[in-house]
Structures are given as C-alpha cells and as structure tokens.
Amino acid sequence: MAGTGTEWKLADHPKLPKGKIIAVVVLDGWGEASPNKYNCIHVAETPTMDSLKNSAPDRWRLVKAHGKSVGLPTDDDMGNSEVGHNALGAGRIFAQGAKLVDLALASGKIYEDEGFNYIKESFANNTLHLIGLMSDGGVHSRLDQLQLLLKGASERGAKRIRVHVLTDGRDVVDGSSVGFAETLEKDLAELRGKGVDAQVASGDGRMYVTLDRYENDWEVVKRGWDAQVLGEAPHKFKSAVEAIKKLREAPNANDQYLPPFVIVDESGKPVGTINDGDAVVTFNFRADRMTMLAQALEYEKFDKFERVRFPKIRYAGMLQYDGELKLPNHYLVSPPLIERTSGEYLVKNGVRTFACSETVKFGHVTFFWNGNRSGYFNSELEKYAEIPSDSGITFNVQPKMKALEIGEKARDAILSRKFDQVRVNIPNGDMVGHTGDIEATVVACKAADQAVKMILDAITEVGGIYVVTADHGNAEDMVKRNKKGEPLVDKDGKVQIQTSHTLQPVPVAIGGPGLAGGVKYRKDVPDGGLANVAATVMNLHGFVAPNDYETTLIEVVD
Numbered sequence: 381m382a383g384t385g386t387e388w389k390l391a392d393h394p395k396l397p398k399g400k401i402i403a404v405v406v407l408d409g410w411g412e413a414s415p416n417k418y419n420c421i422h423v424a425e426t427p428t429m430d431s432l433k434n435s436a437p438d439r440w441r442l443v444k445a446h447g448k449s450v451g452l453p454t455d456d457d458m459g460n461s462e463v464g465h466n467a468l469g470a471g472r473i474f475a476q477g478a479k480l481v482d483l484a485l486a487s488g489k490i491y492e493d494e495g496f497n498y499i500k501e502s503f504a505n506n507t508l509h510l511i512g513l514m515s516d517g518g519v520h521s522r523l524d525q526l527q528l529l530l531k532g533a534s535e536r537g538a539k540r541i542r543v544h545v546l547t548d549g550r551d552v553v554d555g556s557s558v559g560f561a562e563t564l565e566k567d568l569a570e571l572r573g574k575g576v577d578a579q580v581a582s583g584d585g586r587m588y589v590t591l592d593r594y595e596n597d598w599e600v601v602k603r604g605w606d607a608q609v610l611g612e613a614p615h616k617f618k619s620a621v622e623a624i625k626k627l628r629e630a631p632n633a634n635d636q637y638l639p640p641f642v643i644v645d646e647s648g649k650p651v652g653t654i655n656d657g658d659a660v661v662t663f664n665f666r667a668d669r670m671t672m673l674a675q676a677l678e679y680e681k682f683d684k685f686e687r688v689r690f691p692k693i694r695y696a697g698m699l700q701y702d703g704e705l706k707l708p709n710h711y712l713v714s715p716p717l718i719e720r721t722s723g724e725y726l727v728k729n730g731v732r733t734f735a736c737s738e739t740v741k742f743g744h745v746t747f748f749w750n751g752n753r754s755g756y757f758n759s760e761l762e763k764y765a766e767i768p769s770d771s772g773i774t775f776n777v778q779p780k781m782k783a784l785e786i787g788e789k790a791r792d793a794i795l796s797r798k799f800d801q802v803r804v805n806i807p808n809g810d811m812v813g814h815t816g817d818i819e820a821t822v823v824a825c826k827a828a829d830q831a832v833k834m835i836l837d838a839i840t841e842v843g844g845i846y847v848v849t850a851d852h853g854n855a856e857d858m859v860k861r862n863k864k865g866e867p868l869v870d871k872d873g874k875v876q877i878q879t880s881h882t883l884q885p886v887p888v889a890i891g892g893p894g895l896a897g898g899v900k901y902r903k904d905v906p907d908g909g910l911a912n913v914a915a916t917v918m919n920l921h922g923f924v925a926p927n928d929y930e931t932t933l934i935e936v937v938d
C-alpha cells in the first residue's frame with residue numbers, strides 16, 4: 381500500500397472540528413502502579429498529573445505498553461521507547477525487531493538472505509566479529525539470539541570468531557553481566573572444542589562505551605572503536621568473566637559504566653582487532669544506539685572522531701537501522717516496514733507539526749514516532765527542535781534534565797499558533813529511573829510534572845486540546861519483585877533495585893478547553909494499547925483514521 385497507491389486524504393470526522401491546537405505529551409518511562417515507597421511517581425509531588433487522573437475519570441485511562449500490544453515476542457517483554465513510540469506514531473502493531481530476528485533464526489532464513497551471504501565471504505580466510513549488548517533484556521538485543529548466531533555462523537564456515545560485548549545493567553539488573561559472560565564463555569569454549577577459534581575480544585559498559593544515541597557524545601563511540609577495532613583499552617585481561625568481575629570491584633562500578641577492556645594473549649597482544657577482510661555484525665536489533673557505530677564502520681568519509689584505521693570490512697547490522705539513510709547497507713534481517721504513520725498522514729492533510737525533546741530522546745518523538753524514519757515529511761509544515769542534553773554525566777546528578785526547557789519550547793510553539801500539533805517527549809522518569817537512584821527519580825518526576833503544567837497552561841491559553849501519555853513504565857517501580865509482587869532482596873538483605881522498564885500500563889489523559897463537550901473514552905476498548913492513541917489524536921485533529929489503524933479510544937456523545 382506504500383508509495384504510489386496510497387490514498388493520503390483522511391476523511392473528515394463527522395463530529396469533531398479541525399483547527400484545534402493539540403499538545404501531545406509523552407512522558408518517557410511513566411507507568412501506573414500501586415502507591416508505595418518504590419513508586420517514585422507516587423512519592424513525588426505531581427499535582428498536574430494527579431489532577432488529570434482525578435478530575436476527569438471519563439477522559440483518563442490506562443493502555444497497555446508492553447509485550448504483544450507493541451509487537452514484542454511475548455507478554456513477558458517490557459515495553460521500550462522504540463516500540464512504544466512506533467506504536468504511538470504508527471497507530472498499528474508491527475512485529476518488532478526482537479520478534480523478526482527470532483523468526484528468522486528459527487526458520488533459518490537469516491542464513492539464506494543477502495546479509496549473511498555477504499559476510500560469509502570472509503569466513504574462509506578472515507575473522508567474524510560480533511559487536512553488541514550482552515543481555516537478555518530484549519530491548520536492544522538478546523543473548524539467546526547471539527548464541528544462535530554463533531552456532532549458525534560456525535556451522536556455516538566461520539572459523540575464527542571474536543565477540544565484543546557491551547555490559548548492560550540498564551534493561552536488566554546490575555551485576556547480571558557476570559552471568560551472561562559466563563554463559564557466553566561457555567558457548568565459546570564449546571565452539572573451540574569443535575575446532576572454531578572463538579573468544580571474547582573486548583568489553584565495556586554500554587553507557588560509557590559505544591551505545592550513545594542521537595549524537596549526544598561521540599567520545600562514547602570512539603572509546604568502543606579504540607577497543608574493538610584498534611585493540612586499545614585501559615584494561616587488559618585474559619578472559620571476559622575475569623575482566624568484568626575485577627572491574628566491578630572498583631568503588632561505584634556498575635555494568636552500565638564499566639570501563640573498556642581488551643582480551644590479550646600470552647604475549648599481551650589483543651586477540652581480536654578488526655582488520656581488512658574481516659566480517660563485522662552488530663547484533664543489536666534496535667536502531668537508536670547502533671547508528672553511530674554503524675556510521676563509523678560503514679562510511680568512508682567520516683569526521684566524528686579520528687578512527688586511526690578504517691579497515692575494509694564486510695559489515696552487516698542485525699537489522700537495517702535507518703531505512704532512509706540505508707544504514708547499514710547490508711543487514712541480516714529486514715526491519716519492520718512501518719509506513720503510513722500518523723505523522724505522515726497528518727502532514728499530508730495540512731497539519732502543521734512541531735516536535736521537541738532534548739538530545740537523548742529527540743529521535744524518539746521524531747525518528748521512532750515516524751516509523752524509524754529520519755527527517756521531515758514536509759519541511760514547510762514541520763519543525764523539529766532538539767535541546768542539547770548534558771553529556772558525560774549520569775542523569776541522577778541532574779534529574780531535572782531539560783524538562784523545563786522542553787516545556788518552554790513547547791509553550792512557545794503553542795502560543796505562536798503556528799502549529800496544529802505540538803509533540804514532546806519528557807525524558808526524566810525514564811532517564812533518571814535507569815540510574816536506579818530513587819531519590820533522584822523522585823526529583824525527576826516532579827520536574828516532568830512541572831513541564832507538563834507549562835504545556836497545559838499554554839493549551840488553556842489558546843483554547844487547545846492535550847493528550848498526555850507515556851511510552852512504557854519505569855519510574856513507577858524501582859525494585860525487582862517476586863511473583864507475589866514483594867520486593868526481592870539480595871544476599872546482603874538489600875532490596876534489589878530495578879533500573880529497567882516495567883510491564884505496567886501507562887496513562888492516556890485528554891482534555892483542554894478545545895475538547896468538544898461530548899468527548900469521552902469508549903468503554904468497548906478495554907484492552908487498548910499505545911497503538912490506539914494515533915487514531916484518537918487524528919480524531920481530535922478532526923479526521924477519521926485509516927481503516928487499518930487500531931481503533932480510536934474516544935467517542936462523541938451528543
């Protein structure tokens with residue numbers, strides 16, 4: 381249906397008018413959970429969000445933001461920003477990267493397609509390098525997929541394999557990297573038993589090395605390049621398990637920020653530099669934190685940092701991370717084709733759009749929202765504003781982040797009356813929640829609430845409408861729990877902090893002086909999820925959503 385055959389014109393909504401200014405606010409990592417001391421949203425002063433919930437029960441509800449409702453393999457998968465914003469923007473549920481890779485591995489199709497055949501050319505005489513997040517979080521990558529790929533590649537001729545691991549502690553509990561490394565080392569030892577020269581070559585913490593996003597800090601990627609490609613790192617070890625255990629002993633060390641290490645042989649030489657003729661696969665399926673490294677690996681012309689060497693490699697992504705830029709050119713699994721997003725429809729129906737966040741979430745309300753597509757649909761009608769994030773810090777030291785600046789930018793865009801939709805992502809609950817610092821997360825939630833207030837005040841001033849929602853949970857539950865929902869404690873009796881997202885539902889609140897009196901939530905969409913929001917927003921702009929969109933959440937009673 382894409383391209384030539386698409387009918388872009390949306391039908392007029394029979395009851396709702398056009399021309400209202402609509403604020404679409406996404407609170408990142410803001411789920412709904414029972415009130416207790418680990419629920420930072422509950423503990424924080426959040427009068428604005430509280431009043432949305434308490435003052436208009438017909439116009440506040442919860443929607444699902446995890447698992448199958450956002451295209452993930454199972455309902456045990458927590459939501460995340462990529463799939464959440466994809467669903468919010470696209471109005472439909474697409475099988476996401478995690479699932480597509482599962483299917484391609486299970487059927488063996490991954491080994492038949494172009495990407496694998498391309499890298500396979502290197503197997504006979506050169507090394508296969510696998511770079512990615514070592515985790516079972518299922519947000520950016522999954523360890524079981526790496527394990528299958530190792531097995532599959534070695535069975536298909538890879539004789540020398542080097543794995544470059546990034547430790548997680550963000551989508552999974554801090555310290556779990558040791559167990560993942562043990563599992564991986566065991567698999568690699570088995571491969572060695574079968575005559576494949578396979579080992580870990582380097583490692584580092586994901587937030588300090590490689591996995592930056594939206595070009596917030598190229599130094600992060602450079603540190604990875606130095607270790608992975610050049611074999612240069614401040615720490616040298618004989619095995620990954622030993623390295624991770626040792627480096628975790630430093631005060632305040634954690635998986636997310638582990639310093640880079642390389643594995644060296646008896647003579648002290650790095651075992652896995654990347655060289656001409658080698659094949660490289662970045663095995664994360666998710667795009668945002670891989671595109672920077674992908675550029676460094678792929679682009680002949682590159683000025684973001686001094687690469688020292690630019691080996692002529694065969695490089696493939698697990699997925700293609702950016703369809704518009706065709707980055708990378710080769711990939712093992714085709715990404716979900718998310719087309720005809722609400723953003724594109726609305727722009728093609730004349731809706732002028734402003735989108736804003738700070739750097740660390742900027743691509744969420746633009747790239748992810750638009751179906752993993754860079755750039756504008758129509759630069760005359762759209763403006764995307766990025767507020768530079770702080771770099772080189774963990775956000776618990778600056779929990780207010782740029783919330784108020786985002787609020788101000790959105791307010792000004794609303795008051796300018798130059799836009800019909802003003803869309804923002806407010807990152808605090810998520811970014812600070814990921815640090816596991818409960819006190820800081822409480823401050824973060826308060827700041828996010830204040831930013832929402834600024835936006836709602838502006839909407840009141842222009843007689844507009846607001847839609848306030850979130851992409852998945854995080855700050856509303858900061859501890860690991862057992863099946864009964866009780867906090868888990870570690871062997872020292874301390875509660876186990878949860879840095880990751882959750883399985884919780886998220887709120888969707890609508891209102892504002894521009895909202896027609898009879899608008900309320902339908903009662904017949906009890907299982908509604910994030911994908912139902914797009915049709916809802918289209919209605920509020922005065923349009924009926926396309927037939928194949930997930931149904932709207934609202935009705936208009938006379």
Ligand SMILES: O=C(O)[C@H](O)COP(=O)(O)O
Pocket residue numbers: 408409459460461462519520550551669810814
């Ligand atoms: O990339 C991250 O920061 C986490 O793995 C997931 O968080 P996000 O989905 O909210 O970006």
Ligand SMILES: [Mn+2]
Pocket residue numbers: 408409460461462464810851852
């Ligand atoms: Mn998010």
Ligand SMILES: [Mn+2]
Pocket residue numbers: 409461810811814854881
């Ligand atoms: Mn997050």
